[in-house]
Amino acid sequence: MRIAIIGAGAAGCFAAANIKARQGVEVAVFEKTGKALQKVKASGGGRCNTTHACFDIPELVTRYPRGKQLLRKSLYQFGPEDTIEWFRQRGVQLKTEADGRMFPVTDSSQTIIDCIWQEMMRQKVQVYYHKAVEKIEKRDSGFMLHFADGSNYEADKVLIACGAFPKPEQYRWLLELGHTIQSPVPSLFTFNMPKHPITELMGVAVPQVTLKIAGTKMVEQGPLLITHWGMSGPVVLRTSAWAARELNERNYGFKIQINWLNDVSEADLRDHIAQLRREQGKQLVQNKNPFDLPKRLWEYQLIQCGIKEDTRWGDLPAAAQNKLIERLIRDSYEVKGKTTFKEEFVTCGGITLSEIDPQTMESRIVPGVYFAGELMDVDGITGGFNFQHAWASSYIVAQQFNKM
Numbered sequence: 001m002r003i004a005i006i007g008a009g010a011a012g013c014f015a016a017a018n019i020k021a022r023q024g025v026e027v028a029v030f031e032k033t034g035k036a037l038q039k040v041k042a043s044g045g046g047r048c049n050t051t052h053a054c055f056d057i058p059e060l061v062t063r064y065p066r067g068k069q070l071l072r073k074s075l076y077q078f079g080p081e082d083t084i085e086w087f088r089q090r091g092v093q094l095k096t097e098a099d100g101r102m103f104p105v106t107d108s109s110q111t112i113i114d115c116i117w118q119e120m121m122r123q124k125v126q127v128y129y130h131k132a133v134e135k136i137e138k139r140d141s142g143f144m145l146h147f148a149d150g151s152n153y154e155a156d157k158v159l160i161a162c163g164a165f166p167k168p169e170q171y172r173w174l175l176e177l178g179h180t181i182q183s184p185v186p187s188l189f190t191f192n193m194p195k196h197p198i199t200e201l202m203g204v205a206v207p208q209v210t211l212k213i214a215g216t217k218m219v220e221q222g223p224l225l226i227t228h229w230g231m232s233g234p235v236v237l238r239t240s241a242w243a244a245r246e247l248n249e250r251n252y253g254f255k256i257q258i259n260w261l262n263d264v265s266e267a268d269l270r271d272h273i274a275q276l277r278r279e280q281g282k283q284l285v286q287n288k289n290p291f292d293l294p295k296r297l298w299e300y301q302l303i304q305c306g307i308k309e310d311t312r313w314g315d316l317p318a319a320a321q322n323k324l325i326e327r328l329i330r331d332s333y334e335v336k337g338k339t340t341f342k343e344e345f346v347t348c349g350g351i352t353l354s355e356i357d358p359q360t361m362e363s364r365i366v367p368g369v370y371f372a373g374e375l376m377d378v379d380g381i382t383g384g385f386n387f388q389h390a391w392a393s394s395y396i397v398a399q400q401f402n403k404m
C-alpha cells in the first residue's frame, strides 16, 4: 500500500509519525517548499503553543468559531490529554501557563519539531521536498498525483494536509477533485485605528473589558491592549475570530463599543458616582480613580470629557458626568483595517465539513482521500487550539491507515 501525504506541516508530519512502519506499506510526504514543519517553528513566538489545558471536550469545542460538530467527534478520539501523553512518551514535557496555554518546558518550538521528526524517521517515512501537488487524478484503483515539476506519484490512499490558502483560486485542484470550499478569510488579527488619539496610550493594558461590534450581536470579554496602531489583546483576537466573515464583508471598516468597566451597568455606575459625590466630594476627580482603570486611560478619558485637572467630584457638572459615564461604558471607536497577529494567525474557511466523515476524516466525495489540519473549515481562537485540531485530525487518519 502506498500512502501519499500532501504537505509536511503540523498535520502531515504528525500523521506520518503515527503511521506504524509495516512491511508492504510505503509512506511518502510531499512538501512544496524546501522545509518541513515551518509554521511549527514560528509558532507561539518560537515557543509553540502546542495545546491548551482544557480537558472537558464540550468546553473545549466552544473555543472554535468553526468546526464544532466535527471537533465533538475528533477531540474525543485525540484531545489535549492525548497530546500531552503523546509528547511525554517521547520525552517532551509540556507546561501550562496561567491562561491555560501549553508549551514545551524548553520554551522552544524546535523541541516539538525534533520530537515529531524523530518519530517520522523511526516509522521510515520518506519526505520529498519541492514537490507541489497540482492535480490529484482518480484512477480505477487509487490515485495519480501530478506535481508542478512534471513528475507523478501513484498512491492507494491520499492524505491532504496542505494547510489553508489565502486565495480561493489556490483551491482549484481540490475543487477539481469534486470538493467544495468555504471561501477563505483571515482570522486572528488586531484592529487598526490609524491616527486615533487613543493610540498614544500604547502599552496600556486593561485586564477585563466588554467589546461589542456595533450592528451585530458579537460581544466578547477579556483583556485589551492598546497598541501604536490600534487595539489588540485576547478580547480583540477572539472577536476577530468569531466575526471573521462579517468583518471581511465589511472590508475591515466597522465600529466597536467598549465597556472599560467590563460588565458594570449604567445604573450601577450612576449609583457609584452618586456615592462618590456624597462621600468624597472634595477629592479631585483626576486623583480619585474609583474604577481601577490604568491611570493613563483614566486621565485620557477625563481629557476627552473636558474635565479639568482641578475638578472635584462634588463639583462635577451633570453634563460632564454623563459624558464620562458614556465614555466608560459605551466608548465607541471606528476600526479601519486590520493587522496580522504575528504570534498566531489562521484562515477561516476551507474544505466544507459536510463532505468529510468526522469519525475517520475520509472524504465523502472521493473515498480513499483524507483530510487533516487547517485545510478543513475548522479554526480556533488563539491558545493552542489550532494545533490541537491538527494533531487530532491527523492522528485519526493515521489510525485509519494503521487498520488497513
Ligand SMILES: Cc1cc2nc3c(=O)[nH]c(=O)nc-3n(C[C@H](O)[C@H](O)[C@H](O)COP(=O)(O)OP(=O)(O)OC[C@H]3O[C@@H](n4cnc5c(N)ncnc54)[C@H](O)[C@@H]3O)c2cc1C
Binding pocket: 006, 007, 008, 009, 010, 011, 012, 030, 031, 032, 033, 035, 036, 037, 038, 039, 040, 042, 043, 044, 045, 048, 049, 050, 051, 131, 132, 133, 134, 161, 162, 163, 164, 342, 343, 344, 345, 346, 372, 373, 374, 375, 383, 384, 385, 386, 387, 388, 390
Ligand atoms: C506565525 C504563526 C504562529 C502560529 N502559532 C500557533 C500556536 O502557537 N499554536 C497553535 O495552536 N496554532 C498556531 N498557529 C496556527 C497553526 O500553525 C496552524 O493551524 C497549523 O500549522 C496548521 O497545520 P497544517 O499542517 O494544517 O498546515 P501547515 O502547517 O500550513 O502545513 C501545510 C504544509 O503543506 C505545504 N503545501 C501547501 N500546498 C502544497 C501542495 N500543493 N503540495 C505540497 N505541499 C503543499 C505547505 O508548504 C506546508 O508546509 C500559528 C500560525 C502562524 C502563521
